[in-house]
Amino acid sequence: MEEAQVASSAPSALLTDIPQKIEIHEHTHIDEITGLETPEQLLTPENSRSETSSNNENASSNDEKEKPALRRRSTRVTRASLQAAQLEIPETESNDASLATNGDTPVNAVSGGKRASSRLRHSIAVMEWSEASETSGSQSHVNTEKHPLTPDTSVSETSQEPASEEVDTSLQPRTLRKRVDNTKEDTAEKEEETVESKEDDEEQILRRSSRKGVAERVASRLAEQANTVLGKRTRSAKAKESDRRSSLRPRSIAPLKEERAPSTNNGPVAKKRRVSDSDLPSSTKSHEEEEKEEESMQKEEATESAPVCRRSKRWLAHGLYSGQEPEGTRPTQTKKNKTTFRRRQRDAPRSLLPMPMFAGDRLLQNGRDFQLPFDIFSPLPPGQPKPNEWRKTNKNVFVGEAGSIWRANKDMELSKCMCTADTGCDENCQNRYMFYECDNGNCSLGRDCGNRSFDELKQRTKAGGKYNIGVEVIKTPDRGYGVRSNRTFDPNQIIVEYTGEIITQSECEKRMRTTYKKNECYYLMYFDQNMIIDATRGSIARFVNHSCEPNCRMEKWTVAGKPRMALFAGDRGIMTGEELTYDYNFDPYSQKNVQQCRCGSANCRGVLGPRPREKEQRSKEREEQKKLSVSAKNTQSKSTTKRKIGSVIDESVPRLNKKQRAVKTGVKTAVSRSRASVSRSATSKKTEPATKRMYKKRATATTAKSKAATATAIITTTKTAPKTKRNLKLPKIKTKAKVKTTVRATTKTKAAAKAETSKTEAASTLKRPSAETKAKILAAAKGTGRKRGPKKAEAKEEVKSKAGRGRRGGARTKAAKAAKDTAPNKTARGVKAGKK
């Protein structure tokens, strides 16, 4: 009944009533109140029992007689507090509901009656114990989970709280629930901390794994570099590897996430959510890390590619099989394939050495042995002398008149190539046959064209290097310097161009007489349009020696309208280290220049001279040339003759002093004057005999001598007769007059021609004119004299003056008389005077 009263009065109790009631029960329930509010007094089950019992005992000591039932009931609660609590749920729920509506605390409810309060206290104690035990258990659990070496521990495992749930379901009072909630929150916080710490641990693990990945990558890169240095890896392989690595990089992180996912699935939903939430920053972090890694990787790659840090591998440009290109050596290759292959080879020089099979194929086909590279097989001996006097030029240079005389070859217009891409300007190419090089102007095949030797040489020279140039100077034991190959050359492949100064024949003769007078070696070669290449200043080809059984050929080609000479490999090709030779087919020019041949071949001709067949041919050619030159002389124009005289005089210029130069200019004026007088005399029959006679005289002398002798004679005349300018007129007048007379003879009348012939005959016998002829001349002179008044007077004066100087023979006086009225007679006088 008391219980019922308490229970019924409890809802009506107010907070203000509590102290009174507490005061009433102060000595008995203070412990209960303090026990509720002091957490340190949370008890173990035993303690709680003992405490409960002690409380009960206290209570019993105080109210032993008054409240025995209560003590018993409390004892009952103590024994099975949970059961009791469960049994009393409806009651407490109603109380709780009423309290909740009043905003009252369970303490007030407890203060309603000792029995209820003690029951509640016990149940709280039990709850606290269970929570404490649970918390300690979870703590211990967390402690075990906090261990960094347990990365695989599921986060969800920590979130399992069966005890609290049980409590939640078993204990319904609000305070308990609050406490449980608080405890839950604490636990959740702790668990959050645990999860965070775990995540941190996982992150650390991730970082560690990423670090490990970088280390692995660095290690693999180092290994790769080592491989590259050893020449085991190509660039493409390296690029592939980097691609592969970059593709692998995100995957190395992704599986970790995937691994985490199933573990979260096992846990409760909330925890799973938290894990996924906490996963976000980690994922962003990993993304940032990725970016950082990529940047660092890029930096590493940049530093790797920087020329300063990394030494680039230098591949061998030549080796055992250098120059032994596989072109045309594979029997399976079609003709078109060969052409394409050749073109590709030309465009992109080989970066790797050719496979031995190609060289082997060649060996089988051609029976040629392998040779070591030149610098291993046949290195130049140390201290090899080098030609110091050699002035090098890799281009032809026109010197003197050669440039103006040389005419661009117009035949190039006709050298249109008709080849197709299938044939590719092979040996049947018309241009090749004519020694015309194809280019984009005359051939449409472009890269497929196989007739661009000089272009190939240009590319090789551009590329530079010993191997591409392919030749070097050596010192031979008995033939001076020579040239040898640095590499192999295919049959008919261009080796080196022969360049130098292009000079005229006259310039060549001049140099031979003067500059190269004491030379043992000459570097002269016939070129084009009667011109000569003088390679004294020229390319390395000048050092190529002669052989009667050569391995090369010297050929003249027309390239873009200009002639060019180059050395080509013979039909057998060239192997590394071979000395290059060609047949000079030497024209010694004179017997003085004939040299002994030391080529050492079985069929040596013994001397550096022309080939036997060509020797005969050349002698014939020379005779023909002489004839032609004689006829050409007769038909030469005035201007040509003038140029020749001028050039001859020019040759003597270095030997002339100032006075002589003045004489030379005098000669020129005399030539022009005499030309005018000759033209006049040719019209006059009276003057013809005397003039012709003189011409004949000189003409005989001239034709008897060679061209060189004529030149010498002229120079001698200039040297020996500087006394009067008039003396020097003679040879030129003679030559011109003779030409004039010959030309005019064709247009004369028959009578005049007869007279001419008779006069010529007379002159050829060098007889003096007969009295009759003299009379005729005089008569003619008298007849013409009237017309030329002033000159007649001059002639008179001259005669007088001559007579005054000294008398000479009668014939001379007569001749002077005959020359009185004619201007050419002055010349005649001059000739005589000069002769004297």
Ligand SMILES: C[S@@+](CC[C@H](N)C(=O)[O-])C[C@H]1O[C@@H](n2cnc3c(N)ncnc32)[C@H](O)[C@@H]1O
């Ligand atoms: C164009 S040079 C060749 C280079 C020359 N050996 C040098 O040291 O400059 C031609 C000269 O070389 C010499 N020579 C070339 N081939 C020769 C041979 N087979 N026998 C003897 N002398 C030779 C001759 O003196 C000839 O005039």
